[in-house]
Amino acid sequence: MNLFEHVLRSGRIFANKDVLRPSYIPAYLPHRKEQIERLAEILSAALRGETPSNILIYGKTGTGKTATVKYVAQELERMAKQIGSKTEVIYINGEIFDTQYRVFAYLARIFNRKVPMMGWPTDVVFEAFREGVDRERRCVIVVLDEVDKLVKKGDEVLYNLSRINSDLRRAKVSVVGISNDLTFTDELDARVRSSLGEEEIVFPPYNAMQLSDILKQRAELAFREGVLEEGVIPLCAAFAAQEHGDARRALDLLRVSGEIAERLGEEKVREEHVRLACERIETNKIAEVVRTLPLHSKIVLSAVVMLSKEHRKRRFTSGEIYSMYRKICGFVNIEPLTQRRVSDLTAELEMLGLVSATVVSRGRYGRTKEISLSVQESSLRDVLLSDYKLKSLSAFRLRTQMLLNEENA
DNA sequence: CCTCCACCGGAACGTGAGGAGT
DNA sequence: ACTCCTCACGTTCCGGTGGAGG
Incomplete structure (x- = not known):
């Protein structure tokens, strides 16, 4: 019997799994008719030899922004080919090309300019791109996906791109920005905002x-x-x-x-x-x-886990947590942070939804925060121990257990 | 009604890493 | 190669506080 035979036979469920991946673009996008038509209408200017307006597209993750744009882009390029118009759409993901330099270098390379991975001043790279596009009469639509990520490091990319048309003789360039973050234009320069947001399309959930x-x-x-x-x-x-x-x-x-x-x-x-x-x-x-949490946050979280394992109760005061935190730090040989800092870390853990915390006043016994785990302890255990600095924690538990037993005895 | 616990959380400051500018 | 700047992370200091118990 061949090693892979049962794998082949067991494929009774899926016919083509790739269709379910986010990168797949279906031939038809349900419930996005309005957005598709709007986008197509704006971009159709390219086919008439005009410059399409710049567009900003908003919507939360998984609302079909990227799929819609890619779909319309496909259709546009196909139609352009039919009628012999030089129109191309360039798709750039702002998470991968995350600096101005990389974006321009990528664009320049598409238009056959040789640009090194790094080293040139950014404006030279931009110039290389500008000159490259302007070689021919054409319309180029630059799609900047996750543009909010790119803008975090400065909005010059958008500023330069949106002004490029005034320096072009033959070619036309327009920009489509896609953003998850509805508030990201707040950080933009007013000029960029108005030129980029000539048209806006919202993708509701x-x-x-x-x-x-x-x-x-x-x-x-x-x-x-x-x-x-x-x-x-x-x-x-x-x-x-x-x-x-x-x-x-x-x-x-x-x-x-x-x-x-x-x-x-x-x-x-x-x-x-x-x-x-x-x-x-x-x-x-x-x-x-949890894996990407900083070390001390992991220790604080461990402290909550330990406490809820060793006691019956679920909620703990920040004092209890802090002293457990110090114990753990001692055990794994790490300098503890101050209580003040730990209180900020707990607040962050709360933001992430890993713990829940409420301030309570217990009169004579002071005012404190009561903190409890808000996820299954079992889903934390492995990932906490997987940090090599914390791997000895599995032993820690036994030790305190023993100490407790001794105290009782 | 006052006190006083056990913390909360704001403000100011120190430090080192990393980026931009030159 | 250099300085300057910003930013995240931490610390120190401290004023503030809801309510049980006296």
Whole structure:
């Protein structure tokens, strides 16, 4: 029997899993007709040889911004080719090209200018790009995805890009900015804001019904026929709708549900698989947050975990937590921070939703914050111990347990 | 009604890392 | 290569406070 034979045979669930990935662009985008038409209308100026207005697109994650823009871009380029107009769309992700230099260097290279990875002054790179585009009559639409990330490091990119047209003789350039953050224009220079935001398109979150439609459409391609039980799609949609209608989340959920069903060797995807998937995604999300926490925050969190393990109660005063925190620091040989700082760290943990804290006054016994864990302790344990500086903590627990026993005896 | 606990949380300041400018 | 600036992280200092118990 071949090693891979059972893997091939077990593929009874999925027909084409890639359809569920966020990078997939469907041929039809449900419930985005309005936005697509608006975008197409604005960009169609390019086909008439005019410069399209600059556009700003807003919407939370998973509202179809990127997919819509890519879809319209495809259609635009195809039509341009048919009618022999030189129109191209360049897609740039601001998370990957996260400095002005990288953006311009990338653009310049597209237009056959040789620009080194680094070293040149930024304005020279910009000039190389400008000259490169202007070689021919054409219209270039630059899509800046996650533009808010790029702008955090200075809005000069946008300033330069939005002013480039006045220095171009043959070519035309317009900018489409995509942002998750609705308030990001506040940080922009007023001139940039007005020139970039000539047109604005908002992508509202999907509701549960709309999410269902999206999932249905993708499921048809992604899964083999009849493997999805009836309640699966509505349940995925409902879970995702609870969290600001994120379609990416819904698709993830559906995909993970399928994977779980597959791994369990089931013939069908059932609602219980969706619930398992939901839990798994949740745990992963928490683990990811905790993993990237600074060391001392991890120790504070460990302190809360330890306390809730060793005592019956769930809530602890900041004093209790601080002394446990100091104990742990002593055990793992790390200089403890002050109580003041720890109080800020707990506030951050609260912001992240890992603990919940409320100020209570206990009269004679002072005023304090009561803090409790607001996630499953089991989803924290492994990720906390995975920090190499904290790995000895598993031993710590035994030691305090012993100390407690001795005290009692 | 006053006191006083056990912290909260604001303000000012110190420090080192990293970026921009030159 | 250099200075200057900003920013995140921490510390020190301290005024503020809701309510149980006297």
